[in-house]
Amino acid sequence: MPGTPRERRAPSDVWTRPPAGRRPKLTRDAIVEAAVAIADAEGLDAVSIRRVAAELGVRAMSLYTHIDAKDDLLALMYDRVAGEVLFHGDMPDGWREAFLEIARRERAAGKRHPWMFAVLGLPVSVGPNGLRHGEQSLEAAAKLTTDPRAMLEIVGAVDHYMLGYVVRETARSPEDDTALLRRVAAHGDFARLNAVLDTGLYSQEGYERGVNWLLDGIEREYGA
Numbered sequence: 001m002p003g004t005p006r007e008r009r010a011p012s013d014v015w016t017r018p019p020a021g022r023r024p025k026l027t028r029d030a031i032v033e034a035a036v037a038i039a040d041a042e043g044l045d046a047v048s049i050r051r052v053a054a055e056l057g058v059r060a061m062s063l064y065t066h067i068d069a070k071d072d073l074l075a076l077m078y079d080r081v082a083g084e085v086l087f088h089g090d091m092p093d094g095w096r097e098a099f100l101e102i103a104r105r106e107r108a109a110g111k112r113h114p115w116m117f118a119v120l121g122l123p124v125s126v127g128p129n130g131l132r133h134g135e136q137s138l139e140a141a142a143k144l145t146t147d148p149r150a151m152l153e154i155v156g157a158v159d160h161y162m163l164g165y166v167v168r169e170t171a172r173s174p175e176d177d178t179a180l181l182r183r184v185a186a187h188g189d190f191a192r193l194n195a196v197l198d199t200g201l202y203s204q205e206g207y208e209r210g211v212n213w214l215l216d217g218i219e220r221e222y223g224a
Contacts, residue, residue: 014072015127026058028066032076036113039077044115049073071124078119079127084109086132095143096215099158102137103211106162107204114170117163144222154218161214169202177201 034055039047049070053060067073085105092098110116126134137158141151172180178197185193 014067014075015125017066026056026062026065028076030056031063031066031073032080035073035077036080039115040113044074044118047073047077071122074119074122075124075127078116078124079129081109081113081116082127082129082133084112086129087136091136091140095140096219098140098143099137099215100208100211102140103158103162104204104208106159107166107207110162110166111170114166117167117170144218150222157214157218158211161210165202165207165210 031052035047035052038051038055047070049063049067050060052073053063063073067076085102087101092101134155137155138151141154144154145151178201181193181197185197
């Protein structure tokens with residue numbers, strides 16, 4: 001009825017919502033791609049239904065054919081990024097190489113889309129790519145143990161290391177971090193800190209070394 005408030009859909013409905021029409025002029029993929037491009041360039045705060053519609057040259061109401069609210073859009077955006085981390089063929093045979101490759105893909109996706117970490121703290125639903133990524137990570141852990149709790153703890157340990165590293169790495173540019181620390185260190189005796197700053201704060205080699213240290217401990221635990 002006119003004037004009746006629209007019922008709010010549960011966030012998970014976005015995954016089961018049927019496609020809009022037989023030949024929609026505006027596709028869900030186009031909406032998500034535009035939103036991701038905005039977030040990559042300007043940050044998550046720049047993403048809105050109105051802004052995405054403007055980028056696509058359509059009315060804002062057109063997007064509601066595919067999504068019910070911004071939370072749905074954020075869920076779709078996050079799931080798009082999760083798809084970048086997936087193995088689309090066989091994962092490496094060895095558990096260690098499987099986790100190393102997962103960690104590499106997660107860091108690369110986080111650097112391309114640093115806004116994704118902000119979405120983690122929002123009440124958005126997990127989509128099919130996110131679920132598949134979780135399944136693949138558990139599959140790597142299953143090469144070590146069949147205990148479900150242990151599998152979850154192994155995956156969690158690797159994920160927590162990745163999150164801690166990449167969130168700090170993407171919070172500001174490494175150059176800004178280094179310049180700030182140098183300004184502070186210039187007013188005291190920080191010989192060791194200055195030596196560290198000369199080597200650089202973040203690198204792929206340093207990231208993977210940390211992952212390997214973590215995997216060494218897991219290997220000792222399970223005797224793999």
